Amino acid sequence: MVKAILPMRLQDICVTKSKKPILTDINLEIGVSGFTIVLGPNGAGKTTLLRTMHGLDRTSAGTIEWLGQNNDIRKRQAFVFQTPIVMRRSVIDNLAYPLLLNNIAKSLALDMAKKRAISIGLGQALEQNAGYLSGGEKQKLALARALIINPEILFLDEPTTNLDGAATREIEDMLLKAFNNGTRVIMTTHDIGQARRLATDILFIYRGRLHETSSATAFFENSKTPESRAFLNGDIVE
Amino acid sequence: MNDIWLGLLNAVRLLVSLDADLFEIVLRSLQVTITAVIIASLIGFPIGAWLAVNRFRHRRLAIALLNALMGLPPVVVGLFVYLLLSRSGPFGVLNLLFTPTAMIIAQVIIITPLIASISHQAIRDLWSEYHDLLISLHATKWQRMKTLIWDARRSLLTATLAGFGRAIGEVGAIMIVGGNIDHLTRVLTTAITLETGKGDFALAIGLGIILVGLAIIINLAIHIISKTERAGTW
Numbered sequence A: 001m002v003k004a005i006l007p008m009r010l011q012d013i014c015v016t017k018s019k020k021p022i023l024t025d026i027n028l029e030i031g032v033s034g035f036t037i038v039l040g041p042n043g044a045g046k047t048t049l050l051r052t053m054h055g056l057d058r059t060s061a062g063t064i065e066w067l068g069q070n071n072d073i074r075k076r077q078a079f080v081f082q083t084p085i086v087m088r089r090s091v092i093d094n095l096a097y098p099l100l101l102n103n104i105a106k107s108l109a110l111d112m113a114k115k116r117a118i119s120i121g122l123g124q125a126l127e128q129n130a131g132y133l134s135g136g137e138k139q140k141l142a143l144a145r146a147l148i149i150n151p152e153i154l155f156l157d158e159p160t161t162n163l164d165g166a167a168t169r170e171i172e173d174m175l176l177k178a179f180n181n182g183t184r185v186i187m188t189t190h191d192i193g194q195a196r197r198l199a200t201d202i203l204f205i206y207r208g209r210l211h212e213t214s215s216a217t218a219f220f221e222n223s224k225t226p227e228s229r230a231f232l233n234g235d236i237v238e
Numbered sequence B: 001m002n003d004i005w006l007g008l009l010n011a012v013r014l015l016v017s018l019d020a021d022l023f024e025i026v027l028r029s030l031q032v033t034i035t036a037v038i039i040a041s042l043i044g045f046p047i048g049a050w051l052a053v054n055r056f057r058h059r060r061l062a063i064a065l066l067n068a069l070m071g072l073p074p075v076v077v078g079l080f081v082y083l084l085l086s087r088s089g090p091f092g093v094l095n096l097l098f099t100p101t102a103m104i105i106a107q108v109i110i111i112t113p114l115i116a117s118i119s120h121q122a123i124r125d126l127w128s129e130y131h132d133l134l135i136s137l138h139a140t141k142w143q144r145m146k147t148l149i150w151d152a153r154r155s156l157l158t159a160t161l162a163g164f165g166r167a168i169g170e171v172g173a174i175m176i177v178g179g180n181i182d183h184l185t186r187v188l189t190t191a192i193t194l195e196t197g198k199g200d201f202a203l204a205i206g207l208g209i210i211l212v213g214l215a216i217i218i219n220l221a222i223h224i225i226s227k228t229e230r231a232g233t234w
């Protein structure tokens, strides 16, 4: 039986890279459900925040607490990168890979992978080298591969930044479906419209600090700080 | 000049008549070299992957050492293996000196560093591509190495072929440990050396043609593989 790993809590988290402070004193609780979107100007530390939560970047101070035991924690999370990392394998083998890592029988894994491929419109490309897919298809594949283990929490770093409208909509549909099935989502974006469409709550990061935490409605209707208001207005915020 | 023409003519005659001596030698060459290449790959791939995936003290030193080992003079390797396998040596009881096995051992020592080094470069490149994904998926060290070796298999084939090219043309070490014994340890390169010394150019040239042909095939194969590799068609 899989145990829940949420809620998770960040306490006084600091991250430094090359001796430069990137994140400073982050205090934050990620509850059991929600679709959180992380906003903020370029270089604010959004990517670093997600990578730190997931354990890809090292903290220099503070603690990250998850609910469960050590081993479950990593296995119940998934991460989708801004530039999709596609393995030099066929589409179906890309999808099956996380299952095989978790010692799921090969025939079962391939079966599940095939179903996923069909559901994202890649049913005709099962045996095709994933390296040949278009940018949008690669990102769909990366997202489907992240979701195949049914993660409790899914991190996404600007998953649609390089995609056009149609591909973005497909990704958003997949995300909403996962969210409605109970997956906790934490995502960064530069697309305010996308944030409005998807978010239940917002984290606004500014110069490595968590500037504002609020529900999506509150943030978009009546954000609290001048920086976030300027950001929403499309003013240049540095 | 006449010698060469005569030799060439005789060589072609030996080739088309499927001369028994010639083919015995070719077969033994292939058998020794292919065995050595397989063993060296089985050792070299994991070394390459291990060096790529693990961070440890003196890692750079280990890689530099590996690259230095690529330049080992074959005669010295031959001498070393000879001393190990000779009657009075530590492995003398095995009676392996002057057998194809001794030649395989020498070739494995010569080409393993080459295969490991080329594999390391290929796997390191792939690792930088896969790093975040494999860490995110919480793959164990062992799973990482397996994944990288499998997904880099095209480049690893290039490493194997490079090892084959080096081994098939090698003469110094296998002459020492094999002894160039007729019907037992004589291979392409040692036979060419011997026949040339005797002034019997027909067999030498025939063997030379085959050796050159093999080298061309190997290099063409490496070229084609690395081209498809770059085009992302792996």
Ligand SMILES: Nc1ncnc2c1ncn2[C@@H]1O[C@H](COP(=O)(O)OP(=O)(O)OP(=O)(O)O)[C@@H](O)[C@H]1O
Binding pocket: A017, A018, A020, A022, A040, A041, A042, A043, A044, A045, A046, A047, A048, A049
């Ligand atoms: N390895 C590193 N060494 C030094 N500084 C780094 C390193 N990695 C990131 N940074 C810096 O950390 C800051 C935050 O980077 P991060 O990628 O988290 O920002 P971001 O909010 O995701 O920006 P963007 O919107 O452009 O994606 C940036 O100023 C960046 O230059």
Ligand SMILES: [Mg+2]
Binding pocket: A046, A047, A048, A157
């Ligand atoms: Mg970023």
